[in-house]
Amino acid sequence: MSKNSGLIYSTEHGTMCPECRQPQAACICKATLPTGDGIARVGRELRKGKAVIVVTGLILDAAALTTLGKQLKTLCGTGGTVKDGQIEIQGEHRDVVMAELAKRGFKVKRGGG
Structure with a gap:
């Protein structure tokens, strides 16, 4: 054994x-916490022709990241997921997500796309 x-x-x-x-x-x-610089980078990707907002760089444990992802999805009124240390929100909600993260005290940068 x-x-x-x-x-x-x-x-x-x-x-x-x-x-x-x-x-x-x-x-x-x-x-252990994920490594990174702690700056929330909010980017936009196209997947199958549809926009997906991707938030990376947050130094949060898995439970806190999942909770934040759920709160952001509820705020935007849309679907999404949390995987590989990043939050994905369906649709064009970059400005809403950036404003909410800044309100919560995160340093936020607009990513590519």
Whole structure:
């Protein structure tokens, strides 16, 4: 039996971390913050002909980034996702997103696109 073998899923807590054996939401071994300069870069990309606003550079843990993403989606009244350390908002909402991030105290720069 290897060192990291053990419980990987619990019906009570869901997926378990193989290292610290805590629920993924309460994992203590992967509590490192993402690296970056802390400047929120708000860019625009075209995907299948439609605009997507992408926010990168935020130094937040996964839970805080997910919460912020949900709040921005609600503010814009649109869909989106949080993945790979960035927030994606569907539609042309760059000015709204930039204003909200600045209001929350983030340093904001307009990205390309």
